[in-house]
Amino acid sequence: MNVPHERVRAQIEAILHAWGMEPDLVQTTVEAMAETDLMGVDSHGISMLMTYEKRVQEGKLKLNARPRIEKQNACTALIDAGAGLGHPVSAFAMNLAVDKAKEAGVGVVGVRNSHHFGAAGVYARIAAKRGAIGMVTSATRGVAMVPTRGAMPVLGTNPIAFAAPAKRNEPFVLDMATTTTAAGKVKVYDLNEKQMPAGWVLDGKGQPVTDPRRGFQIVFDEPEGGLSPLGGSPEMASHKGYGLAMMVHILGGTLVGSSFSPIRNRTQKPEDPDDIGHFFMAIDPNAFRSPGEFENDLDDVIDVLHATPAADPARPMLVAGEPEEAERRRRLKDGIPIPASLDHLIRGICERSGAAYLLAPREAGAP
Incomplete structure (x- = not known):
């Protein structure tokens, strides 16, 4: 319905x-x-x-925990989420990063001791709406990605999002997992009983799985097999996706002092929080350009992309962020x-x- x-x-x-x-x-x-x-x-x-x-x-999640700034300076801050749900602390952290960027040109805010925060693009869009460039990365609770040449998962889906404001056009918004697909999308395919594309999920022998129920079991319940890295194959492409996932964890996990899932899963007690880390960066374009110049130039770039001849005239060129905005308008209506x-x-x-x-x-x- x-x-x-x-x-x-x-x-x-x-x-x-x-x-x-x-x-x-x-x-x-x-x-x-x-x-x-x-x-x-x-x-x-x-x-x-x-x-x-x-x-x-x-007992892992403290719903009424409030963000607490542990340390900060003109450009950076580290926030303890208090084992609370990730949405409130992430909105607070992104806004704090933008505040610092408006004063110092750039703001970088790390969050530790958090839980799942939803879609990274939501917080990157906060920066764009306030006239800043925003970047968001996050570590994850689950262990879902099978690294290149591996047979069992080690990393999470480790998302990254980036948003930049334009004037005439919608903001550019890239929001992606560093696996071929997000673990949650496997859940959606299972809920809808819809066959998955080959290459999203691999079994313990590295073979593709397309049955959504089996894919859900592998990703969420089994120690072997999991999601392929971004790029899937050939080997060098997947190796770069795996490396990107590591970069995201370094920023969203190691830098801010949050846990690495394979280590946490061996050492944590049943009631211990997930201790997920997030990373938020905001850049004020006015620190580099006169007011409005960046947005005007980005509009010109996007216009060129829109004008690119389409391979299928019924499917015109799209820029990152536009499919989500179109879906938003459709769902507001329908x-x-x-x-x-x-x-x-x-x-x-x-x-x-x-x-x-x-x-x-x-x-x-x-x-």
Whole structure:
């Protein structure tokens, strides 16, 4: 079913309130999660509530933790997320990075002791909306990527996002995993019972898996096999994807003092938080150019890309960020698709938490 975005927002909000999250933290989290669903990133919005519920039940996730600045100077800051959900601290960190960039030209903010923060592009877009260039990277909780020549996963999907503001055009926004696809997208294919493209998931012998249920089991439950690095094959292409994932972890994990999943999984106690790290950078274009020059030049670059002859006239050239903006407009009009399997899981969360179920309209005569 297609659900109006207002109802999806209200459902996420109702569940977070039922779990005891404080109102201002709820609003920041709902904003990030609902925007993610509107942009078509179905793996990182409302479908993450099952994972968050599990973390709350395990005692790993402190929903009312507030960001605490541990150290800072004119350009940098390190924030302790207090084992809270990643959305509030990430919005705070990106805005702090932009504030510093407006004063010093560049701002770099690291976050440690966090949890899953949703889609990295949400936070890169915060910078672009405020007239800055933004870059976001993050370590991950899961171990899903099989490195080049490997037979078992070692790294996570380790996302990276980059956004830059234009004037006439939509901002340029790149938001990507460093695996061929995000682990959450395997979950979406499983929820929709849709066959996966070959090359996304590899079994323990390095063979491609296209069955979504089997792929889900490999990525989320089994010690061997996993997601291929960005580039898939040939070997050098996947090696570069694997190296990119390492770069992202160095910035979003090692630099900020957060955990490396294979080590954490061997040493942590059941109740220990995930200790995920994030990295946020903002650059003020006015530190390099006169006001408006950067945005004007970026518009010219994007115009040239748009004018590139299309191989298929029915499918014109697109620039990174435009598909998500088009999907956002479409979903604002037509609603957010919620597969029956996900709807069933959300109903279960509502029953367990005492939250009102709000996704489907009430049938006539129903209490």
